[in-house]
Amino acid sequence: MSKPLGKPDRIVVVLGGNALGNTPEEQIERVNNAAHALLGLIEQGNEIIITHGNGPQVGMIQNAFAAAHDAIGTPAMDLPECGAMSQGYIGYHLQQGIGREMHKRYKRWHVATVVTQIEVDSDDPSFQNPTKPIGPFYTEEQAKEIMAAEPDKVFVDDSGRGWRRVVASPEPKKIVEAPSILNLLDNEFIVIACGGGGIPVVRDYDDKGCYKGVAAVIDKDAGGELLAEDCQADVLFLLTAVEHVAINFGKPDQQELTDITADEAERLADEGQFGKGSMEPKVRAAIKFARSRKGRVCIIGALDKASETMAGLSGTRIHC
Numbered sequence: 001m002s003k004p005l006g007k008p009d010r011i012v013v014v015l016g017g018n019a020l021g022n023t024p025e026e027q028i029e030r031v032n033n034a035a036h037a038l039l040g041l042i043e044q045g046n047e048i049i050i051t052h053g054n055g056p057q058v059g060m061i062q063n064a065f066a067a068a069h070d071a072i073g074t075p076a077m078d079l080p081e082c083g084a085m086s087q088g089y090i091g092y093h094l095q096q097g098i099g100r101e102m103h104k105r106y107k108r109w110h111v112a113t114v115v116t117q118i119e120v121d122s123d124d125p126s127f128q129n130p131t132k133p134i135g136p137f138y139t140e141e142q143a144k145e146i147m148a149a150e151p152d153k154v155f156v157d158d159s160g161r162g163w164r165r166v167v168a169s170p171e172p173k174k175i176v177e178a179p180s181i182l183n184l185l186d187n188e189f190i191v192i193a194c195g196g197g198g199i200p201v202v203r204d205y206d207d208k209g210c211y212k213g214v215a216a217v218i219d220k221d222a223g224g225e226l227l228a229e230d231c232q233a234d235v236l237f238l239l240t241a242v243e244h245v246a247i248n249f250g251k252p253d254q255q256e257l258t259d260i261t262a263d264e265a266e267r268l269a270d271e272g273q274f275g276k277g278s279m280e281p282k283v284r285a286a287i288k289f290a291r292s293r294k295g296r297v298c299i300i301g302a303l304d305k306a307s308e309t310m311a312g313l314s315g316t317r318i319h320c
């Protein structure tokens, strides 16, 4: 069992996109449960900043626009705009869920979502090699039918769970709205930012060096790590469906890890112990955060055990 962590000041909490459900009703229910757990963290004396995934949601939004375009001629919607809509859609439910809990306990609620752009390199290699699964699962037959009709779309088998569309997932470099996020934190807001890894943008040198969106979806664990560094967080908390990171995952000799160093985690990641596109990005984000400043810790654990995980009773701690 891991040691309790004491009372860190600032925690960036990353909520998995798959943990948010597939419909608005499911999302409200799951966000309300998450809000309860997140308020537990505040009651333990911590300051929290929240970010979240958006893979299922951004795909759903883009598919809905594509269907409406085919049916009634509404405009098709590009991925950066769909990413921005997913930040609003998920942030809205988080604001309501957290706001309700805040009001019950403290008779006040200062919760704000920041529509966040993150700068990426226009020549990031991921633009040539899409890996980020978005939208619903398809059968192999359905996926191959769509690829034949729309050759610009790539589908892959997603860890044996079905076929999913994949898009580019560039490395996040700079949070454009970092000053606004820090300002809200200074004014005691609970901030929801960098949703879906942030809206990926590149510098537009034809427009005074301003930004323009690019068709990609950043990994939210990588975006959350950057957010945690920018906010001077002490702890990065990656909440997902499993209680622990494991080696030999899914095999009879599976072994759950409770406490590992960044060096051990890197060795295991290089050995291929963690699912590509699922657990590996979390472990890589954890390693980067643990190495970014002495004393920083990343904890990977289950969303429904957030308080126990924070108390050191569950989850996998990764540190230097």
Ligand SMILES: Nc1ncnc2c1ncn2[C@@H]1O[C@H](COP(=O)(O)OP(=O)(O)O)[C@@H](O)[C@H]1O
Pocket (backbone or CB within 6 Å): 015, 016, 017, 018, 019, 053, 239, 240, 241, 242, 244, 245, 246, 247, 248, 249, 273, 274, 275, 277, 278, 279, 280
């Ligand atoms: N070595 C591993 N240890 C634990 N879980 C793993 C491992 N490899 C793959 N996984 C899978 O990764 C999942 C977490 O990734 P993902 O589903 O992308 O989460 P999220 O949507 O919460 O970010 C776990 O629920 C588990 O099924």
Ligand SMILES: NC(=O)OP(=O)(O)O
Pocket (backbone or CB within 6 Å): 015, 016, 017, 018, 052, 053, 054, 055, 056, 133, 196, 197, 217, 218, 219, 220, 221
């Ligand atoms: N943007 C992102 O990483 O979303 P998921 O958590 O849904 O994969």
